[in-house]
Amino acid sequence: MSLLTDRRAPAAPAPRPLRAEVLRGFAPGAGSAVLLTLGVLLAGSAARWQGGWAETAAQTHVTGLIAGPLAAAAGCWQGGRERRRRTEELWGTVVRSPLARLLAAALPVALWTAAGYLAAAGLAMLATWPYAQGDRPHPGLLPGDTVAVAAAALLGHVVGRVVPTRLAAPLLAIAGYVGLGVLSASTSGSARHLDPAFPITDTDVPVWWQPLSMAVWTAGLAFAAVLAYAARRRVTALLPLAAAVAAGAVLTQTGDGLWHETPLARRQVCDTSTTPAVCVNARYAGMLPQLTDALSGVTGRLEGVRNLPVRWEERGHESHDAEAQLPGLTPLGWSVVRGRLTDPEQFAWEATAALQRRPDCLHPTERMSLADDAVAGYLAPSPARKTFDDIDARGDAADRAGLRKRLAARAALAAMGEEERRDWLSAYFATAGTCDVRGVPAL
Structure with a gap:
């Protein structure tokens, strides 16, 4: 005890x-x-x-x-x-x-x-x-x-x-x-x-x-x-x-x-099943099918057309003759959000503008402007284009006259036969990169 x-x-x-x-x-x-x-x-x-x-x-x-x-x-x-x-x-x-x-x-x-x-x-x-x-x-x-x-x-x-x-x-x-x-x-x-x-x-x-x-x-x-x-x-x-x-x-x-610089920033991944080919920075390789699909309307209408750039490339330098600048995917939050294109139609329109590759012409001729507008309207129809057309339709006499000419040029290009249109587009893209479209048949 x-x-x-x-x-x-x-x-x-x-x-x-x-x-x-x-x-x-x-x-x-x-x-x-x-x-x-x-x-x-x-x-x-x-x-x-x-x-x-x-x-x-x-x-x-x-x-x-x-x-x-x-x-x-x-x-x-x-x-x-x-x-x-x-x-x-x-x-x-x-x-x-x-x-x-x-x-x-x-x-x-x-x-x-x-x-x-x-x-x-x-x-x-x-x-x-x-x-x-x-x-x-x-x-x-x-x-x-x-x-x-x-x-x-x-x-x-x-x-x-x-x-x-x-x-x-x-x-x-x-x-x-x-x-x-x-x-x-x-x-x-x-x-x-x-x-x-x-x-x-x-x-x-x-x-x-x-x-x-x-x-x-x-x-x-x-x-x-x-x-x-x-x-x-x-x-x-x-x-x-x-x-x-x-x-x-x-x-x-x-x-x-x-x-x-990260090595991937210098690499490109390409889809060569289309003409032009679609190339994207390797950091966003997973977006390549999505980009190809967004540009399918453009590449489909360009089938058989000559004098095109070999590819679109996502690079930060001036495009060479054999390539066109792919619309920018970065910075994120604008054209790309969470791995998806925010506006595929706008992306296709910007890609078409890159194909045209017009330098900063100080005094573009009416013929040049009509040809560029008709090609852009044919390859990549955009809702923004209709908005501008509506503005011109409510404008003064000069605006309305310019709209009538643009609509006539677009209609003329759309009414061509497939072979005729391919030849016309081939002649048009032969002048891309210059301020002179005299070699292109008039619309």
């Missing part, structure tokens, strides 16, 4: 403040706020990136312009918590070192805000996956961006400890947003390459070590500030500061060499 009564209760486990901060309190809410904010911003601009892997990567990268300042503000608010609670003196009596106490409060916010950014980027990729038309995911920038968000939270925590005002958090967010915005808007100067949210195009791919250098640059500054504020030997802050300076020097000295 005495043994039972003398048995002592087991000792309570030692408190784990870091675990408590991670699982409860402000940190999970800060991460949720980052996720919700970025989710709303990405959803609002979904038409511009959903369906293209490169566009998705560029858009999630540039949201660092919001995620970084938001994480810094969250860290700053957490850093001023003890001052608001008036428990600074109480915390000064505990056994743990000032550095351990700071990290126990700061790391959870840094981890949760970084996780919020990473979750938003992951959800954006999931939203793109059903609509992607080629290419592959571009996660190369995520490590550097995620570390930059966590580093912003750590820096913000130190500011919250140092600046004794409740306005520190919103003011820090505003300052961070303005500072990153100025760097992002800069088109020259090496300092812009230190911007974690440096804007990129949808064909830019970082060299393999760029995210690593960016992570060292941002994390080095954050840990230098933490050690300078809370370490017993503040000289230790020189080590992460030196690493940050070295990484920053590499980023600024390399400059535009940090990026290269």
Whole structure:
């Protein structure tokens, strides 16, 4: 009996403040706020990136312009918590070192805000996956961006400890947003390459070590500030500061060499079953059947016609004699949304204009204008053309006379026999690229 009564209760486990901060309190809410904010911003601009892997990567990268300042503000608010609670003196009596106490409060916010950014980027990729038309995911920038968000939270925590005002958090967010915005808007100067949210195009791919250098640059500054504020030997802050300076020097000295063009941007995928053939950038290879179908009315009417360009190509250069410029699919959100053409008729009309390839003639002759209009109306009838005709029909005498001539020219081309029309179109396309259609029979 005495043994039972003398048995002592087991000792309570030692408190784990870091675990408590991670699982409860402000940190999970800060991460949720980052996720919700970025989710709303990405959803609002979904038409511009959903369906293209490169566009998705560029858009999630540039949201660092919001995620970084938001994480810094969250860290700053957490850093001023003890001052608001008036428990600074109480915390000064505990056994743990000032550095351990700071990290126990700061790391959870840094981890949760970084996780919020990473979750938003992951959800954006999931939203793109059903609509992607080629290419592959571009996660190369995520490590550097995620570390930059966590580093912003750590820096913000130190500011919250140092600046004794409740306005520190919103003011820090505003300052961070303005500072990153100025760097992002800069088109020259090496300092812009230190911007974690440096804007990129949808064909830019970082060299393999760029995210690593960016992570060292941002994390080095954050840990230098933490050690300078809370370490017993503040000289230790020189080590992460030196690493940050070295990484920053590499980023600024390399400059535009940090990026290269994705190989797929230089590749074309073609459907040669039609004349002209239809070629599209390999990043959107999945759209090729859709484009061919949209142009089927044009290519069907051109069957047997000579002197045509060999193909339509989606390129960013001037078309050569053997090719015509395919109407642009990018930037997404205009002619293409979520992997679908928004207006196939308009696309066919623009492709027909590219076949005509008229230079900027200062004084086009009436014969040239009538021939161009008749060909465009025959190959790619467009609702917009009827709208312009209705406007001219309600115009003055000159407008109505011009409309009558255009309608007569269109009717003459449509009334030709198939062989006659093929010969006429062959003669017409022989003059494409010039300002002279004298070799084309009159309509």
